[in-house]
Amino acid sequence: MKFKKFDSTHNRPLRSLGATLRAVCSFAWLAGAAVCPAEPLVRVFKQDAVEVNVRIDPPAADPAKNTEVVVELAHPDSVAVTLPDDLPGRFEGFALEGSYVAESAQAGAATRRAHHFNLRPVPGAARHRIRPFAVRVKDASSHPPRESWFATEMIAIPAATAQETAPATVETALEPRYIRPSLRGIGRIALIALGAVLAAALLWALGSRIAFARKIRRMTPRERALRELAMLLDRGLPEQGLFKDFYIELTLVVRRYIERRHGIRAPEQTTEEFLTAAAAHPGFRAEAVLGLKAFLTAADLVKFAGVMATVGMAAEATTKAKAYLEGEAEAAEATAQAKEVAP
Known part of the structure; x- marks a missing residue:
């Protein structure tokens, strides 16, 4: 008696069917979880026969979709209920995109009126909530009509989270990162x-x-003149063969000193005009005028007559200019002492 070898492939269709059923069930469960929306967030506030129902759909603020807020009022026919005019301003973290009021409907002995608000969650808002608002009630069944009001409570609306697993707020701890400036930034x-x-x-x-x-x-006129003379000597014009330039600058040093010291406009005058003014000035001694005449005449020969000067001649002219400045200082000091001694 021979037995056929058992072939496990005969059971493969059954196993495949079971796997397919399990996959379909899993997909259906996931699809149901994704398609079936979450229940709206409902808050109810009551006072006597007046009821205020606030329905928020979806129950979490998601910037990807708008939020619908419905404020439904239920009250007897003899009672008038009004909401505040600034109710749209009570939605914090939302931007109002539209609103309307549904027609009143009779539901038994009560009248229902629904206020619909289409809100867009503001991305990055610190919080999303509906601040408390006052509901005014006027009961006409009593004489005179009785007026009252009551306030709702704060309604906090959570932020939508991805797959209901991420926290409502994202907390990050980023370390500083160096960003290389652009060429335009470097240029700036x-x-x-x-x-x-x-x-x-x-x-x-x-x-x-x-x-x-x-x-x-x-500085005193003498100190300033000696400074100008030292600066002129530092330029070394005679050593460079620039004798004419040297004599022009040297005579200007003396002429500017005379202008500051005695008030004669020597830099703008010719030699003859200056000597005439100096001879008539009480501040000049006769020997000083003669020395200035010899000094300026020798300098004019180099400046205007084309006489060839030497380094020695330039040094001698410098000595005369310095001697005049020093002599002027000694004369001024002697004059001052004489004034002090005089009774």
Whole structure:
């Protein structure tokens, strides 16, 4: 007696059918969870025979979809119920996109009226809620009519979460990350830095000029002339063969000193005009005028007559100019002492 070998492939269709049924059931459960909407959020507030139903659908604020808020009033026919005019302003974290009032309907002994509000959740809002509002009631069944009011409570609307697993608020702890500036940003920074450097340099130069001008004003005419003479010698014009330029600058040092010291406009006068004015001025001694005449005449020969000067001649002219300045100082000091001694 022979037995046929058992072939397990005969049961494969049954196993495949079971797997298919399980997959279909799982899909149906997931689809039902995704398609079936969540129950609206309902809050009820009552006072005597007046009832206020607030229905919020969907129950969570989702920026991807609008939220519908329905405020339904139920009251007897003899009672008039009114809502505040600023009710749309009680929706915090929402933007009102439309509203309407449904017609009154009789439901037994009660009258129902529904106020519909179409709200758009504001992304990034700190909270979504409906602040309390006052409901005014006027009962005409009593004489005179009795007026009263009652307030609702705060209704907090949670934020929608992804797959009901994520928290309502996202908390992140991001570490600072270096972002390399663009070429335009680098250029702007460079221009700002260059402008700051130029402004600082300009302020420094201006401050230096002001400080130098104040220092010059505090100098005596002799100190200022000796400073100008030292600056002229530092330029080394005779050593460079620039004798004409040297004599022009040297005579200007002396002429400017005379203008500051005695008030004669020597830099703008010819030698003859200056000598005439100096001879008539009480502040000049006769020997000083003769020395100035010899000094200025020798300088004019180099400046205007084309006489070839040498380094030695330039040094001698410098000595005469310095001697005149020193002699002027000694003469001024002697005059001051004489005035002090005189009775």
